[in-house]
Amino acid sequence: MVRETRLTPDCFIYPLFVVEGEGVRRPVGSMPGVFNLSVDEAVNEARAAKADGVPAVILFGIPAAKDPMGSAAADSEAPVQAAVRALKREVPGLLVMTDVCLCEYTSHGHCGIVDGEEILNDVTVEHLVQAALSHAVAGADFVAPSDMMDGRVGAIRTALDEHGFQQIGIVSYAAKYCSGFYGPFREAADSTPQFGDRRSHQMDPANVAEALREVEIDIAEGADIVMVKPAVPYLDVLTRVKERFGQPTAAYHVSGEYAMIKAAAERGWIDEARVMMETLISIRRAGADMILTYYAREAARAL
Numbered sequence: 001m002v003r004e005t006r007l008t009p010d011c012f013i014y015p016l017f018v019v020e021g022e023g024v025r026r027p028v029g030s031m032p033g034v035f036n037l038s039v040d041e042a043v044n045e046a047r048a049a050k051a052d053g054v055p056a057v058i059l060f061g062i063p064a065a066k067d068p069m070g071s072a073a074a075d076s077e078a079p080v081q082a083a084v085r086a087l088k089r090e091v092p093g094l095l096v097m098t099d100v101c102l103c104e105y106t107s108h109g110h111c112g113i114v115d116g117e118e119i120l121n122d123v124t125v126e127h128l129v130q131a132a133l134s135h136a137v138a139g140a141d142f143v144a145p146s147d148m149m150d151g152r153v154g155a156i157r158t159a160l161d162e163h164g165f166q167q168i169g170i171v172s173y174a175a176k177y178c179s180g181f182y183g184p185f186r187e188a189a190d191s192t193p194q195f196g197d198r199r200s201h202q203m204d205p206a207n208v209a210e211a212l213r214e215v216e217i218d219i220a221e222g223a224d225i226v227m228v229k230p231a232v233p234y235l236d237v238l239t240r241v242k243e244r245f246g247q248p249t250a251a252y253h254v255s256g257e258y259a260m261i262k263a264a265a266e267r268g269w270i271d272e273a274r275v276m277m278e279t280l281i282s283i284r285r286a287g288a289d290m291i292l293t294y295y296a297r298e299a300a301r302a303l
């Protein structure tokens with residue numbers, strides 16, 4: 001009764017990686033328990049997650065073919081758009097969020113359209129808007145721009161409103177750090193940059209005032225939920241964001257954080273169930289209202 005922080009399954013958002021094909025359930029080597037799923041398998045996984053008490057999923061798409069412009073990002077028949085339609089039809093009551101970025105779709109693996117070695121911010125925003133609109137048309141409840149381009153939240157909000165999607169919310173990856181903890185995700189999404197890195201648009205791990213500015217701008221542009229990513233190495237940022245703005249706040253417990261626990265547990269060096277719960281409650285204690293985590297199902301079942 002004197003416990004100050006509660007962890008409940010209804011604060012979990014479960015990330016799913018959707019690929020082309022049927023009956024595909026391909027394990028991601030560096031993330032035990034995580035799979036690349038075809039649409040039918042994503043439906044099965046989401047249905048099982050909902051049965052475990054997890055209210056929401058966020059979808060990442062891995063197209064069969066990539067090109068320099070990331071064209072498949074806005075393709076109505078691409079895996080994410082098809083999965084949104086299937087999930088809204090097959091799993092009633094499940095909240096469906098979609099990741100909006102180009103890095104899973106570009107052949108060079110960058111989050112935007114590039115000219116030489118430079119990412120073109122404003123051109124990229126136009127493409128992100130088209131991707132977000134295609135998710136909205138498919139039936140997504142929330143779109144979640146993760147690219148960290150300037151001005152994309154406002155541009156997406158305006159476009160959604162103009163097309164009659166006023167009710168669709170925006171989860172903004174507002175304070176997304178340039179982090180080594182994303183490594184396993186890039187295997188799962190096949191999105192490792194072919195040259196350079198993401199320092200031009202993602203945040204320096206040393207900065208917190210900048211994170212607050214980024215969050216403030218995204219809220220002003222229309223973000224409904226703001227996110228800090230990764231979670232555990234940035235708990236102080238999470239606390240400052242929640243205290244300063246009081247906005248619904250999400251934290252992404254990212255692939256590398258998950259993989260570290262899994263790897264140590266496989267070696268018998270830590271008690272996985274205990275460390276999983278301690279990690280998730282810490283993220284809640286720091287200020288997260290909701291947590292994106294690959295542990296969503298496991299933790300929900302344990303709870």
Ligand SMILES: [Zn+2]
Nearest residue numbers: 101103111147
């Ligand atoms: Zn990206």
